[in-house]
Amino acid sequence: MGTEIIESGEGEFIAPDPDRARAWMREHKSRELKSKVMSEKDAVERFVKDGFYLSYDLSSMVRGPMALEREIVRQRKRNLWIAAKFTLLDTTLLVAGGCVSKIDVGFAGLGRTLFSAIENGEVEIIDWSNGALALRHLAGAMGVPFLPTRALMGTDTFKHSGAKVIEDPFTGNNICLVPAINPDVAIIHVNQCDEFGNSRVFGPSVSPVETAMASRRVIISAEEIIPTEDIRKRPGQTTIPYYLVDAVVHVPFGAHPGTVPGLYTYDTAHLEEFFAAREPDEINAYLEKYIYNVADHKSYLKLIGGPAHLEKLTQDEEYKEGYYL
């Protein structure tokens, strides 16, 4: 019995198990309104384990959870399997830090370090597309084992993914199914949140809600912690409700060297420094300077230039309209 599978991609994926995911959400996700504020060190120690599947929202360049990624590198996490939905520096940084063994690729860039690691077989790639990865998170968020898409079919992207083509029982046409993903942990950088984790993302986004709902553990890093009373005054502004969240980390300029649109711009000079590091010793020098020899995000902000530099990045963000109320 069962639906005939017309074609299966050969890519590896974690078999969807919605009942197991539901049971986890029932047992391990607290519905209590309690403060979850902690240091980035504690959050990563508690909720990111070697071998985990890790997902994040948007990219290193834009509202990326860079302070948390640096902490993951600092704690030398290993064998992570990451969802590179839309990524520029994130994947490269985590790969450079030796944290990654597999990457589900939507858009994986950037920099020679990452591409060399793929070409040398140091990390394994499973090709999907951005849309497929977003959909897999949506399926995980909905508690269903898969969702259909009309893309992917006919291509090598499909063949190397873990998607399947079946005959759609309603139209009789081919339809592509992508398996749900329930990441072990998600790291999401937001503009504002309260101590419980009620979070606001301002501006366009990839899939923060789906990613938070699908993931077993969620670490929120926030530019700003605001009173719950402010959240309750404008509930329409809330992107992620508190019970999805396990940890709240307060990291102003937490997306550096990327931008948080409407708040501060990219640190172009720093990005150039990062991408200029191509050889292993150059990359190690970068990691030593900005991660291993730095205690925490606060010290990192001093190292990159302190308040004067941060003020400049804020001033240089020319277009602020539309983000903050």
Add this chain to the structure above:
Amino acid sequence: MSAGTGSDDANEYTSVELMICQAARLIEDSRTVFIGYGMPQIAAILAQRLYAPNICQVYEYGAIGPEVATPFRRNMMADARNSHHAVCWTNMTTMVATACAGFIDYGILGAAQLDRFGNINSTMIGSDYRRPKLRFTGSGGGNEVASLCWRTIILMQHEKRRFLEKVDFITSPGYLDGTQNARERAGLPEGTGPYRVITSMALFDFEPESNHIRLIGLAPGVTEDDVKDNMGFDIPVKDGLEQLEPPKQSELDMLRNVIDPERVVIGKVKV
């Protein structure tokens, strides 16, 4: 393209400038256009500034109808400049759904390799998937754009190593094996597919009977033989081959002075 003294006049332009200008002229006003990374972004901005003020640019990261701020910055995607003055900010799932539901008229994409049926490779070069000679970014939203938008426009440098009988990896679908209704049989939405290919030498469409890429226009100073010599397969040629207009001074001024003064994407004219 043209050799010269390096001064900034319309007789001299880069191959990227040529492609961007051709693309900008193809974009119809009051249409929705799904924009890929890099060259397509610049082409859309140029079109909106000069020819199609009411196009609705859409981006996979969730911006609908932005009036993208210039100058263009390296790797600019999803930031405040790219999202500026939009009519709606949403998310990726909504954008893909919007294309799948039939609302997006054009998609514009770049390619590393292209085959004769318009199948795009932006994933890897080499014969071993696990040990690629060269790895690129992968699909990004390209697969969705090429699958779901009504018409796909592809921009690519015209080189023999890029135009291949068979690409190393089909990242995003063209007309697949070229047989009639191959896309529909695979399950892709009806009536979609590659519409034009713009290269540094020429303009192409796809022959309706064969779904084969077909030469329809030549860039200034380029011959039919130049085009064919730089492709890995033979191509049909449309009767009444069009002579493409070179970049106009107004286009180059907009590109060089306003959109990309640092020449991040458009490149520098060789002296």
